[in-house]
Amino acid sequence: MSLLEPDRLFPVEPSLRAMARALYDSVSGLPIISPHGHCDPRWFAENQRxxxxxxxxxxxxxxxxxxxxxxxxxxxxxxxxxxxxxxxxxxxxxxxxxxxxxxxxxxxxxxxxxxxxxxxxxxxxxxxxxxxxxxxxxxxxxxxxxxxxxRPRALFDRFGVEVLATTEGALDDLGWHRQIADSGWQGRVITTYRPDAVIDPDFEGFGANLDQLGALTDEDTSTWQGYLAAHRKRRAFFREHGATATDHGHPSALTADLPPGEAEALYHKVRTGQGDAADAELFRAQMLTEMARMSVEDGMVMQIHPGARRNHNAGVFEQFGRDKGFDIPGRTDYVAALKPMLDAVGLEPGLTIILFTLDETSYGRELAPLAGAYPALRLGPPWWFFDSYEGIRRFRETVTETAGFYNTAGFNDDTRAFCSIPARHDVARRSDCAYLATLVGTGRLGESEAFEVAHDLTYRLAKDAYRL
Amino acid sequence: MSLLEPDRLFPVEPSLRAMARALYDSVSGLPIISPHGHCDPRWFAENQRxxxxxxxxxxxxxxxxxxxxxxxxxxxxxxxxxxxxxxxxxxxxxxxxxxxxxxxxxxxxxxxxxxxxxxxxxxxxxxxxxxxxxxxxxxxxxxxxxxxxxRPRALFDRFGVEVLATTEGALDDLGWHRQIADSGWQGRVITTYRPDAVIDPDFEGFGANLDQLGALTDEDTSTWQGYLAAHRKRRAFFREHGATATDHGHPSALTADLPPGEAEALYHKVRTGQGDAADAELFRAQMLTEMARMSVEDGMVMQIHPGARRNHNAGVFEQFGRDKGFDIPGRTDYVAALKPMLDAVGLEPGLTIILFTLDETSYGRELAPLAGAYPALRLGPPWWFFDSYEGIRRFRETVTETAGFYNTAGFNDDTRAFCSIPARHDVARRSDCAYLATLVGTGRLGESEAFEVAHDLTYRLAKDAYRL
Amino acid sequence: MSLLEPDRLFPVEPSLRAMARALYDSVSGLPIISPHGHCDPRWFAENQRxxxxxxxxxxxxxxxxxxxxxxxxxxxxxxxxxxxxxxxxxxxxxxxxxxxxxxxxxxxxxxxxxxxxxxxxxxxxxxxxxxxxxxxxxxxxxxxxxxxxxRPRALFDRFGVEVLATTEGALDDLGWHRQIADSGWQGRVITTYRPDAVIDPDFEGFGANLDQLGALTDEDTSTWQGYLAAHRKRRAFFREHGATATDHGHPSALTADLPPGEAEALYHKVRTGQGDAADAELFRAQMLTEMARMSVEDGMVMQIHPGARRNHNAGVFEQFGRDKGFDIPGRTDYVAALKPMLDAVGLEPGLTIILFTLDETSYGRELAPLAGAYPALRLGPPWWFFDSYEGIRRFRETVTETAGFYNTAGFNDDTRAFCSIPARHDVARRSDCAYLATLVGTGRLGESEAFEVAHDLTYRLAKDAYRL
Known part of the structure; x- marks a missing residue:
């Protein structure tokens, strides 16, 4: 008995299935581009079993x-x-x-x-x-x-990974990445700048984190300008270790663009622990715009992952801590929330901001219309609970008619489960080919176009969007 | 001319249709489990035409x-x-x-x-x-x-009903159920504890209802402890008449877990008519947690049916009263709303809470992630406007990938239209088999697994979830 | 190479495709009813290339x-x-x-x-x-x-347009429509009353617009009664130029039914520029109810198009102005929002209000239940971003089970792209026939019923709903 049907996830109607299979055959062997995920770089540095x-x-x-x-x-x-x-x-x-x-x-x-x-x-x-x-x-x-x-490196090669991005906090020393680079191994494992712990006033140890940020960068993080300068230095440090992108996991997508004096005052308030919940939210909002401005300067691609209500159960959090399956999505607004940032930088030619959502209602109503207008915006693939056949189907069916294919950013696996990487990319390739076959079969896309799009969705769009 | 296509609701593609038909044939003859509905118990007590x-x-x-x-x-x-x-x-x-x-x-x-x-x-x-x-x-x-x-009992048997739950208010004397029990008829018609009229301060006659609750139970409902004790007695009384579940039809899913003193003070406020709309909402919220605590004690399954904006049209309500088709769903939050109750009892091993929704946007975003984490939670079937082929399809497609099948609670018909009971269960069985056939045909579920799941969705899950 | 697949948008499974084609063949030649759109009447008045x-x-x-x-x-x-x-x-x-x-x-x-x-x-x-x-x-x-x-008139005839409604502001002199009428050309091009510029206090030049409204109607628009009388006169003027409908493009669907004195006071406040954003919103809300009351009097069909957040990007708005693709939908409530108006006029026998949405989550949760109960309500077709194959599919699948077909209002193209009119109607006819074929193939609709419904969706419902 086989564990996998060879034609899994393809449409059942024979002509559609044949078309889906042909499309899939043309992309199934392409290298894996994994521009966002949570593998442990130590695996590849040490290469232990x-x-x-x-x-x-x-x-x-x-x-x-x-x-x-x-x-x-x-x-x-x-x-x-x-x-x-x-x-x-x-x-x-x-x-x-x-x-x-x-x-x-x-x-x-x-x-x-x-x-x-x-x-x-x-x-x-x-x-x-x-x-x-x-x-x-x-x-x-x-x-x-x-x-x-x-071992990790052997599997990396066997999986056909062309590039794998991990995610590290702003205070990480990137020692494993340095060790990988120094080892002479040819696998491309890059980092991503994830500064939540020094941006979110609600993060455990925020004040101490700011001190550590200052120490690492030799900047005075007791001042707003010093704090921003420290970010610039850390971003440069991450770029030296391969990073092409930043990542921001905020409770909401709120952005703000305060006058400099107000931003400075807000920073002092949250830095000294005098801010309330609204101040924390506003500071995170302001920092998305600041990060976007730095991306205009340094070319790093910006990812925004909003909408998870973390640590939903008090008992689980007390006993087991974070990331234990009790993170539940909530309604997420993008239209009003992103306006301040997009008014500030949304038309900047060199900027790319990749948006993710855990609220599928935003696909057709908000995200596709935004991405179908703003040059700075691309839509990330279906995320977390929606990294699935049905999730991908709903994403394509709801987004494509308004935003097309070329305002999306290819697939990423977002996983810490290393052995699931080829599986997840395979599901995405099959699901996309199923969708494309249906478009061809219903006269909405030419056959030769479908082959080109299949290649783009599998390979080119991720490389382009993440500048890999 | 036939009124019903024999293969209705099955996929049209021949191999899928054959699979759906085979699955359906394996479950179409199973008894009907009807754990939630609004049939009149008098029908079965008197058995008049x-x-x-x-x-x-x-x-x-x-x-x-x-x-x-x-x-x-x-x-x-x-x-x-x-x-x-x-x-x-x-x-x-x-x-x-x-x-x-x-x-x-x-x-x-x-x-x-x-x-x-x-x-x-x-x-x-x-x-x-x-x-x-x-x-x-x-x-x-x-x-x-x-x-x-x-006559009602003959149809009950002809429909193949194994158990039928009706719904009675907390003040009901359950006389029809007693008459059924005394009659010697073997049909299993059980009641359900629906205490909205003594929990919702906005209910007509709330104060008088509390007095009646006290009289019925010989408890002093002018005190918070007496009021809770009265609930405990009525729950026991309902259990004597077969009840295994309670049901709560609130405007929202809000829950609260106030300190005892605050809950007591709130009770006095709403009992004496001094509360405003916010107090009423908070009291309903607190009582969901109290009911859940009692369910931990007495093992009754708890059903929450939130989200209907009742009596939308003033003219219809004045002329015709409640339940006249002018109840319109509204947006319903679950994530923040349920947190207080779930922090209190969400990990209790013996507790089952079945959640329903009239807001389909919550399926994938909120309900499936919640039910896919909390042991206390199960998802009820698509309800009211969504008790339909497309409603069931959307439910399965959106919920299953995150919550699986075993965090759902089977089908229930929720009807007062007696002759529609076999029809509704038939639609649910066909719709589920159509979904399962599609899973098999696309390599997402093994064929033998599908037969097992079909049986579970039709029969076992409802019996287990409702402890029947 | 052909640019169009002859069977485009039909299901792929052969029996469904044959049924869809047969249905489509029965309606593809029907005249185009275009009851809502933005073509320039000058085209048909002057008939220039x-x-x-x-x-x-x-x-x-x-x-x-x-x-x-x-x-x-x-x-x-x-x-x-x-x-x-x-x-x-x-x-x-x-x-x-x-x-x-x-x-x-x-x-x-x-x-x-x-x-x-x-x-x-x-x-x-x-x-x-x-x-x-x-x-x-x-x-x-x-x-x-x-x-x-x-030339425009030749294309109008070639496209098989039976009637085309344009949309003009309340202050328009309707000169092009008069010129069309005077020309002796038989094409039926009618206007629609769109009074946003004299109803929305946030509209540019609102105060001056009110003055102009007074001058045009010889009414004293400095008084509430004069203002309402001016609307009545303009509505009559528009009806003389063929209008059967009004159209209201508000940011939200909010309605209000203030006591006359409060409405009058509110009018004075917004007229003199003393109102804030909440006053503006409340005035728009009140005016929807006033417009509905006038529709009860004069029989004009009322269209409500809520939910677009206009001019999302500050830079684009400054450089290029309105309607430049940077209008993004947002969440839109209907249930609470429409209640005041529906309490006032929702049961009026002669009234028709056609509702549109850019928030697809409202289809099943709010709009279908409302339209499936209120005699005054009809649902407009999928609009703007959702005027598409997938948009129409989601609309039918989500709305029909609750509201049926006969609470919908047929198709309209809502376009200023003249040459897209036959294309858009063709997509709608094909998409509807694909849906109907699927219903027949799955035993949810009889074949002869499907042919009748196809004709209704293509032709009769739009004519009836818009009283054409």
Missing amino acids: FPNPAELFVIPDHYVFRMLVSQGVNMADLGVPRVDGGPVETDPRAIWRLFAAHQHLFRATPSAMWLAHAFSEVFGMTEPLSAENADMYYDRIDEMLGQDEF | FPNPAELFVIPDHYVFRMLVSQGVNMADLGVPRVDGGPVETDPRAIWRLFAAHQHLFRATPSAMWLAHAFSEVFGMTEPLSAENADMYYDRIDEMLGQDEF | FPNPAELFVIPDHYVFRMLVSQGVNMADLGVPRVDGGPVETDPRAIWRLFAAHQHLFRATPSAMWLAHAFSEVFGMTEPLSAENADMYYDRIDEMLGQDEF
Whole structure:
């Protein structure tokens, strides 16, 4: 029994399926451009073996463990580390068995397809994971992880990755990236400038972070000008380690463009902890515009990822901390929110701002009309919960008629699950080819155009948008 | 001419249609689990004949009469009772003719399919209802309603209903349910605890309702603790009459978890009519958390049905009162609204809260992420305007990728139109099988898994979620 | 190579395609009813040749030029007139070449299909426009535009237009319409009353507009009663020039029904420039109800087009002014917003109000439930960004199950791009027939019913709704 249908995600009607398959065949072998994600650069710096199947597939993947938790499995029994010092399961085989026994929960989810892809294509498994074969799975994968061809760099090459961007905080020393560069290995692993911890006054340790930012850059971050200068220096430092982009994960998409004196006063207020929630929101808003201005100067592509309401459950946050599957999207406005920034820099010829959303209602109503007008804007691919067949379908069907293809930015996998990278890109390629085949079959796109667009969506648009 | 296509609602592509049909054939004969609805328990207690076709199909069904009203038919001419004492049509045949003459308005609506199903499967009609055959229809149905096999209990058995939940207010004496139990009839008709009238300060007669609640339970509802104790007693009383669930129809999904002293003070304010609209909203919010806490104690499943803006038109409300088709959904937030309750009880192992929505934008953005993380949460089926082929399709396509199947709660018909029950369950089974067939055909679900899921969606999930 | 697939927009599955084609064949030859649009009546009054291809296809069409601008083309290089006196390209051939070189941007957009339709069906082109054949295209189209059969009236007849409504401001002298009437030409070109400039206090020159309104009507617009009387006179004047409808393009759908004294006081406040933004919003809201009341009196159909956030970019507005593709939709509430007006007149038997939206989330949640209950309400077709295959599909799939077909108002093209009129109506007819074929194929609609509905959607509903 095969884990993967060869024609998966293609339309079922035979003529459409043939067209989708032909389009897919023309792009399935293209290199992977992964311009946004959360892999650990240490993997590629040290090139050590992955410790075991549970640490590769279960413990770090909030897509996976939250689903078991939603059905009553205790998060601690899945080995998810606790921040409160309480006990967690430490036997990776026990964790794996628990995971294996709950595979039915993933039916028809992207996780099921990503896992099947990795099990099948990376580890050569031929039967679906279940409670019965959990140990066989564990032993075989664990054995393979000990082989050289399953070390991070070997898999990077085998996956056909042309470039992989990781994401580091503004205070990171980028030591792993330096180590990669110094190693002589040819894999292109670049960083991304993610300054939330020194921009968001609600971030834990914001004041201390600003001090550290000053120390790292030899700038006086007790002043507004010193603070901005420190950002410029860190951006340059990140560019030296390959970064072509910045990334901003804010609760909302609000931007502001205050007069310089007001911005300065606001900075002093939030820096000294005297600001309230509205001040924090306004400061984040102001900083998006400041970051956009710096992008005009230095050419870094700006990514805005708004809309997640983080750490929704108090108990989970206390016991397990951040990023534990309890981040829930909320309604996100873009039209009024982005206007101050777009009035300031939206027509700048050299600027690229890539917008993401967790609120699909904004696709047709706000994001496509904005991207279909402003030269500075591109739309990022469906993100997080929407990185899926249906998510991609809704994105294309809702966005394309207003913004076309060329105001979008290709695919990115946004993942910390390394083995899911080829799976996710494969799903995106298949989903896009399914959409294109339907366009051809209904007379909305010429066949030769479809092949060109398939190539663009798979490869060229991401490289162009991220200047790779 | 048949009123129903045998392959209705299945995909048209032949291989998908065959798969959908096979899946449907495996579940079409399963008993009906109807865990939420508004049938009158008196029907089954007394087992009298239904009076006439107009009272069975037109007068009580706001889906039906609002559509005629929307095209200029006077509500009074359809026999809808008035609360202002004005005249209404009393001749059921005249009402039936008016209904028959407007059948084109229902084209491609669920009502059309439900009506055709009942006319065809229950009453054996073979041609569509029209102005021309209105009298023939009326006479035949009326004649059949006089036969024993068309009395409520006989139809209950014929429909294959395993369990049917009705909904009663907290002050109801449940006399009809007691009469059913005493009758020796084996049909399982259970009640549901719906305490809106003693929880919502905006409900007509709220203060008097509280007094009555106290009298019924021998508790002092002038105190907060007495009020809560009275709820506990009524919940126990409802459980004695079969109830496994409570139901809460609030304007919003807001919850709160006030310190005990504040909750007590708020209760006194709203009980004595001194609260404003914000106090009423906050009290409803607090009571959702209190009800959830009681569910942790007593094991009753909690249903939350938010989002309807009731009685939209002042004139209709004055003349005809509540529930007359002029209830319009509005935007409904869940993420911030549910946080207080979920912080309090969202991780409780024994708790089940079933969420419904009239705002489809919340499916992917809020409800699926919440249900895909919290063990206490399940998603109810598409509700009211979305209890339809397209409604079910959008629900599955938007929810499944994030929450899977096993965080949903099966189907429920939510109807007061008794003859539509088998029709509605049939539409749900067909729509789900159509979706599952598409998953199989596109390689997203294995065939044997699909058969298992079809059974779960039709039968097991509703029984499990409602603890039936 | 043909520019248009004969079966475009039909389902691909053969039996559905055959059904869609049969339905389409039954309506493709019906006359065009165009009850809402922005063609220039001068074209038909003077019947002069269109100046050149760039002025016909590029310069006035914000759908077209905004797409090039979104990819970095300078708006001035496309000949879009500036309000700030800056230079713009004046050579129509240069503009045309720039447009031709960017055709790939329109892939899979409605503009691509409309342009291909016009190029092919109106001008007989047989190969797609490209940088290579730009001059050939220009020369051939320009030559044809000089022929009598390409003058406005000849095209009007060739397009099979039975009636075309233009839109004029309340202060317009309707001279072109008078000239058309006086000319003896049989084409039916009627006007529509669009009073935004004398209703919206935020409109440029509002105070002066009120003075002019008074002068035109010989009413004292310094008084509330005089102002209302002036509207009545202008409405009558517009009806003399064929108008059957009014149109209201407000930022939101807010309505109000103030006591007369408050309305009067509010009028004085906004008239004298003393109102703030909230007063302006409230005045627009009050005037929707006043306009609805006048519609009850005079029988004019009322159209409400809310939700566009106009002139999103400050720089574009300063350089180029209004309507330059930088109008972005925003969230739009209908349920609370329309209640005051609907409480006042929603049950009036003679009234028709046609609602449009740029917020698709309102289709199923708000608009279909409202239109499926209120006799005064009809839903306009998908508008602007949603006048497209996918937009129409989403509209039908989301609206029909709740509101049916007969609470919708047929299609309208809403365009100032004359040659796109037959293309847009063709897309709507094909999209509707595709939807109807799917209903038939899945047993949701009888075949003979589908033919009747196809005719209604194409022809009868628009004529009825607009009283043409």
